[in-house]
Amino acid sequence: MLEIKNVYKTFNPHTINEKKALIDLNLKLNEGDFVTVIGGNGAGKSTMLNMIAGVYPVDSGSIIIDGENVTRLVEHKRAKYIGRVFQDPLNGTCADMQIIENLAIAARRGKKRNLKNGVNKSEKEEYKELLAMLDLGLESRLFSKVGLLSGGQRQAITLLMATLKKPKILLLDEHTAALDPKTAKKVLELTEKVVYDNNLTTIMITHNMKDAIAIGNRLIMMNDGHIIYDVSGKEKKSLTTADLLDKFKIGSGEELDNDRILLAN
Helix, strand or coil: CEEEEEEEEEECCCCCCCEEEEEEEEEEECCCCEEEEEECCCCCHHHHHHHHHCCCCCCEEEEEECCEECCCCCHHHHHHHEEEECCCCCCCCCCCCEHHHHHHHHHCCCCCCCCCCCCCHHHHHHHHHHHHHHCCCHHHCCCCEHHHCCHHHHHHHHHHHHHCCCCCEEEEECCCCCCCHHHHHHHHHHHHHHHHHHCCEEEEECCCHHHHHHCCCEEEEEECCEEEEEEEHHHHHCCCHHHHHHHHHHHHCCCCCCHHHHHCC
């Protein structure tokens, strides 16, 4: 479903601020793979997601989604293949629009716009049913503005919007990091349900090693623009956080000293 082949990306080349963000990155995901990604600051995690989404052009290499080379497609043309949930609950939704309006926009991703009525009766009922599955009481608040929702509710709406039209690839960029632990747990549970119910091919960046081990069928660790560890199946499920720290030291040649990761575990 996704293949990243020999991708390089350098920001501010030939300047004092030059940063090699991705170096000969290679990654292949089969349909339905749920991959968690962990690594320190500057490891290249978010840059990888931005390359997949088309936010930045690659310097060299190629990105293939479901057999189609999308390397040169600009972001808005690539959007029909991709669903994305960001770290900040304020991103991914329009605060001044109603829940039903946000969902209607998501349902029309990749389609041509016209001047027909925005939402018909059957769509309204569909949205109610989908919102009821979140178990957050939002099915009775279709006409509430999204800006009035809590961070967790808003992130749940964003997740629903990102998967309303089944994307080829779902990108989750630390989408629970800004939430309190209880709400984060709820959103993660919703994430697993949505991903597995729809057999979505998913990449989830997280700073929580326990979540990285427990969630999904595959885990990759990044450092300095490389993948230094890739594990799946039973071996992944048997890992501990201590194992991951050891793997980081072996793969990078240094201790993991990222406070955010260490404090989250």
